[in-house]
Amino acid sequence: MKRLRVDPIxxxxxxxxxxxxxEWVELDDWGYPIIDARPIPASLERHARKxxxxxxxxxxxxxxxxxx
Amino acid sequence: MSAASKxxxxxxxxxxxxxxxxxxxxxxxxxxxxxxxxxxxxxxxxRELASELRxxxxxxxxxxxxxxxxxxxxxxxxxxRPVIVVNATxxxxxxxxxxxxxxxxxxxxxxxxxxxxxALGARRVIVATAEHRGAGERRTLAAAVKERHEKIxxxxxxxxxxxxxxxxxxxxNALNGNAGKPxxxxxxxxxxxxxxxxxxxxxxxxxxxxxxxxRFGSSWFRSLGTEKEPGTALVTVSGAVARPGVYEVxxxxxxxxxxxxxxxxxxxxxASLVGGYFGGWTxxxxxxxxxxxxxGAGVIVAFPATACGVRESARVARFLAGESAGQCGPCVxxxxxxxxxxxxxxRAQGRDHRDQLERWAAQVAARGACRHPDGVSRxxxxxxxxxxxxxxxxLRKGRCSGRxxxxxxxxxxx
Numbered sequence: 001m002k003r004l005r006v007d008p009i010x011x012x013x014x015x016x017x018x019x020x021x022x023e024w025v026e027l028d029d030w031g032y033p034i035i036d037a038r039p040i041p042a043s044l045e046r047h048a049r050k051x052x053x054x055x056x057x058x059x060x061x062x063x064x065x066x067x068x
Numbered sequence: 069m070s071a072a073s074k075x076x077x078x079x080x081x082x083x084x085x086x087x088x089x090x091x092x093x094x095x096x097x098x099x100x101x102x103x104x105x106x107x108x109x110x111x112x113x114x115r116e117l118a119s120e121l122r123x124x125x126x127x128x129x130x131x132x133x134x135x136x137x138x139x140x141x142x143x144x145x146x147x148x149r150p151v152i153v154v155n156a157t158x159x160x161x162x163x164x165x166x167x168x169x170x171x172x173x174x175x176x177x178x179x180x181x182x183x184x185x186x187a188l189g190a191r192r193v194i195v196a197t198a199e200h201r202g203a204g205e206r207r208t209l210a211a212a213v214k215e216r217h218e219k220i221x222x223x224x225x226x227x228x229x230x231x232x233x234x235x236x237x238x239x240x241n242a243l244n245g246n247a248g249k250p251x252x253x254x255x256x257x258x259x260x261x262x263x264x265x266x267x268x269x270x271x272x273x274x275x276x277x278x279x280x281x282x283r284f285g286s287s288w289f290r291s292l293g294t295e296k297e298p299g300t301a302l303v304t305v306s307g308a309v310a311r312p313g314v315y316e317v318x319x320x321x322x323x324x325x326x327x328x329x330x331x332x333x334x335x336x337x338x339a340s341l342v343g344g345y346f347g348g349w350t351x352x353x354x355x356x357x358x359x360x361x362x363x364g365a366g367v368i369v370a371f372p373a374t375a376c377g378v379r380e381s382a383r384v385a386r387f388l389a390g391e392s393a394g395q396c397g398p399c400v401x402x403x404x405x406x407x408x409x410x411x412x413x414x415r416a417q418g419r420d421h422r423d424q425l426e427r428w429a430a431q432v433a434a435r436g437a438c439r440h441p442d443g444v445s446r447x448x449x450x451x452x453x454x455x456x457x458x459x460x461x462x463l464r465k466g467r468c469s470g471r472x473x474x475x476x477x478x479x480x481x482x
Contacts, residue, residue: 007252008396009437028431030401 001039002062004048008032010059017060021051039065078108080284084292086300087276088316091172097208100215103175110179110282114186117282118144124286125298126278129366130155130234130271131346132439133359136278139268142258143188146266150188152181153243153262154195156202156209156272157227157234160344161387161477162367165302166272168314170197170205173276174212180275182218183282184268192221194262196239198229231345231391235438236269238393249393250438273302273366293319297358305330307370307475308337317357324353327370338377339454341369341476345384346443348450349377369476376470377455378462381447382410387478388444399441402432406448413459416466422452422459 004024006017013031023044024036040048040062052060081089090098090106098106122137143150154177158166169177181193195213197206206224213222227233227242235250240261242248261267270278277299281289290298297319303326306312310331317326323340327333339349342357343364349371357363371377389403409425429448432441452459461468 007437008398008435009252011397013397028398028402029405029428030397032397032401032435034431034435 001042001065002045002048003037003039003065004035004051005061005063006033006035007059007061010057012057012059014056016054016056017051020054021047024048025051078106080280080288084300084318085316086280086292087169087173087176087273087302088314090176095172097171097212098173098175100175100212103173103179107176107179107280108283110183110186110279114183114188114282117183117187117278120281120286121278122286124281124289125296126274126281126289127297127359128271129273129277129301131160131343131365136270136274139258139270140184140187142256143266143268146259148265150190150266150268151262152185152188152190152193153239153257153267153269154178154181154193154272154275155234155236155239155269156205157196157198157239158201158272158365159198159229159231159234159391160346160365160367161231162306162341162344162369163304163365165304165314165366167202167205169272169276169302170195170202171208174205174209175215176276176279177272178209178212178216179279179282180270180277182216182220183278184270184275185218185220188268190268191219192223192262194223194225194243196225196227196234196243198233199226200229202226231388232393232438232440235440238438239269240267249395250436250440252437271365294358297360301357301363301366303357303363303366303368305368305370306477307340307368308334308372309370310334319358319363321357322353323350323355323357323368326357326368327353330370333370334372336373337370338373338375338470339371341367341371343367345388345447345476346439348446349454351454371475372473373469374471375473375475376414376458376468377451378410378458378468379414379470379472380474380476381451381455382407382414383474384476384478385410385444385448385451388440388447392440393438396436396441398432398435402428402435402441403444406432406444410448410451413462416462420463426452 127133257267343362344367385407389407429445433445458468
C-alpha cells in the first residue's frame, strides 16, 4: 500500500492534484493541498500516479506505507 | 577533611539543584577547576553511556521531548564518524534557560558533548549560539573551551537569530553555510548533517543532564521526577512573579509550587502560559510540569488578570507568523490568517469567526517542513479555548476586563 506525500517547500499550490485525485486531495482556503494520510487502495492508485506525474512542481510522491 | 576523603570522587548532588548545584552567587561562570571539584571527572570510557541513557528515560529538553537514547542510537547506526552539535540557539523569546546554563555552568554543557562524542567516536563538537541574543554566552563558552583538555575540535558557531533557527535541519543548514531554514525530512541530521556527516543535535540543557547521567548513572537520575518523565528540568519563569528567572524543578512539579519558588505572584493571575509559544494556556494552578502536559522547552509565563489574553495572544500570533521561514504555503498563508483573525477579535472588528479560526488552526498543523505551524496551531486553539469568555466580551463590547498591557515578550529577533 502507498501513501501520497507532498513536499510542502516545493508545492506552490497549483491545485492540479485536487482536480486529478479529488478522492484523496482537497485544497485549503489558499489553494494548497490537504492530503488524506491513509494508505491508498489499489483501485485508486492509478489516480494517485497521475497526480504525481502531472504536478507542475514535482512536489508529490508516492511513499510506501512503512516509510517516513 | 582527611587526605583520603579529599581524593574520593565527589558524590552526586542530592537536592533538586543538579544542573544549577554549582552556580556562583556573583553571576560569573563556574571555572573548569570549580566544576570538576564539584562533579568529578567524566568516566574515561563512553561505553556505558548508551545503556545508561536508555534506562534514564531522559528526553530532549529543547521542546521536542524525543528520547535521547533513540537519537544517540540513530547516529551510532551510521557508518561515518559523526559530528556533535550543541544547540544553544534558544529562539523562544520567553526562554532563557539554555543561555543561563552556557553563561553560568558552561563546563556542564561541554561535558555532555564530550560524553556523547566519546560514546559515538566523534571528534568534532560545534556549540551553536544565536548571533545577537547569544553574544555574551559565546564569549563565556569560548573561554571555557580553552580550559578543556580533551582531544576534540571545538567550534563556537554564531547563527542568525530567529524563532525557527534552532530547528534541527535549519541549524544544520546554517552550519553548512546555507540559509538557516528548515528542510524536508528525510534526510534527518542523524543521516546527513554537518558537512554531510551523521550529526547528533542536542539541546544544551539535554547535554547538561547527559553529563550528570554519565557520572552518576540512571538510577540517580530517576530518583527525582515522575516515573514516565524522570529527572529535573530548567524552567524559565516570567510574568507576574516576584523573582522571574530560571529555576530547576523536578518534573511533575505543580505550577503553584514553581510560582512560590519564584517569590509568589505580584498580582492575581488569570492564567499561565505553559511551554512558551508552541504551548498553551492553563487556568489550573495545580497543572503539573511535564512534557506530556505541554512543558515544551520549559517556559511558564504567569499572566496577570489585568492584562488582556486576547490582545496579547494576537500580538504573539502576529510575531509567530512573522517568524515563519516563509517556505511552505500553509504556514505562510495560514499563520497570517490566524494572526489577522485574532487581531480582528481584539479590535472588535467583523463578525464572530472563531469557528473559522479553529478550522484554520486545525488545518495548518502537520503541513509544513517543520513543526512551526503545528506549534502556532496549538497556541491559537488553546487561546480560543482558555480565553473563550474574553473573546465573547471582545466580540460584544470591543474589550474585556483586561488592559492592553504587554506581558508576553515578542522582541523582534533580528
